[in-house]
Amino acid sequence: MAHARKLRILVAKPGLDGHDRGARIVARAFRDAGFEVIYTGCHQTPEQIASTAIQEDVDLIGLSILSGAHRYSFPRVLELLKENNAQDIAVIGGGIFPLEDIPMLKECGIRELFEPGARLSDIIDWVRENITPRKGAEESGASRL
């Protein structure tokens, strides 16, 4: 009888580029997959993204970037999550970045990266396979944080 836990995802665009068409399409695809998507628009700082993710209690952050600042902003988001004891929130990335940066980003803890041409169904399948909504606050020991 208890409701199934609903997956919550933050779709965010760090940095200065103002092209959020891709991010919006992914957000919409997540919605159609039955997830709750928090969308915050362009020009977000890593600090804003981490703070939003925590207040909204999301399971996953999808970062979209085209500006080339991923080498700074992606790891910075992870760092801030860790500082706030929220390293359990998974982070994935999409957009335009040199393929040779992928190992570095994955090493930092970005769980998966989707390049231009990635199919929406692949992204959703990845989320379904890899991300499960977290347990309740008491069971997961939030009280011990």
Place this chain on the structure above:
Amino acid sequence: MDIIEQIVSGDVRTIARILRDIDDELPSSRSILQRLYPHTGKAHVVGFTGSPGVGKSSLVDQIAGFYRKESRTVGILAVDPTSPFTGGAILGDRIRMQRHFLDPGVFIRSLATRGQFGGLSKSTNDMVNVLDAAGKDVVLVETVGVGQDEVEIANSAHTTVLVTVPGMGDDIQAIKAGIMEIGDIFVVNKADREGSRKTVRELMNLIEIGLRRREGLDWEPQIVETEAVKGKGVDKLYETIEKHKAHLQATGSERWREVVEKRTRIQLMSALRDQALKVVLQRLDEQGTSVDELVRRIVDRESDPYTIVEQILDKGLQ
């Protein structure tokens, strides 16, 4: 530290998590709400409602800024619709509230209606209680964009702000029952648009008629013109919200208590309804009666909904 102490002391992560548990109706959240309840009852709850696109999020953003100038802490609950087809949702009210993201004195939560009608999610009142217990001085509740009949916010908020814009319709719209009756404060946003004065005049007529009809109403609903995006008129709105609060709390006045009692009654009824349904369904389940089977019997005209309900309740009462 105990989870209740963490929430009461304002720990952001714990608050965020418990809000989610409430939204997902985890059984554990109920006992937490029970233990939190003694800490509630202090926050001023202000509701913002109106049609989609009238500027509710922008106004909430601006008003939050005024509270922060006075170092008062703010909780924001912003509701957006859930897709009836997929159960998914895009929650975008935060886009207008970015300047508060890094302010520890502001906690923003986006929530989806999850199939609930009335402009709020089922969880909204419980979430207000959590933010209240967490020490927020004011909780701003933004409803989903509403039409004519979504008046639940008036049962959740101490002060209800109804937002409209010029040119939304003629004066016949204004005398319809429902949503136009619930505003303690009316905002005509985007007041730089043509027809703003006309909309204000129509609202004035509406209020006058309303006052004559509802005897004993000692607060005359106020009308404020704003341009939320430019911040114009928001100071006046803020003052008016504060004035309404002062009116409710005036010494010798029973108004605040009346409002609280009304809210509490409705919350009690809704909790009772939810819990009663759960108990009944669980008993049916334990007896091995499936709801599908009951539905089949009704569809095949072997029985009818009224008899089935009587039978279920008789069994439940045994």
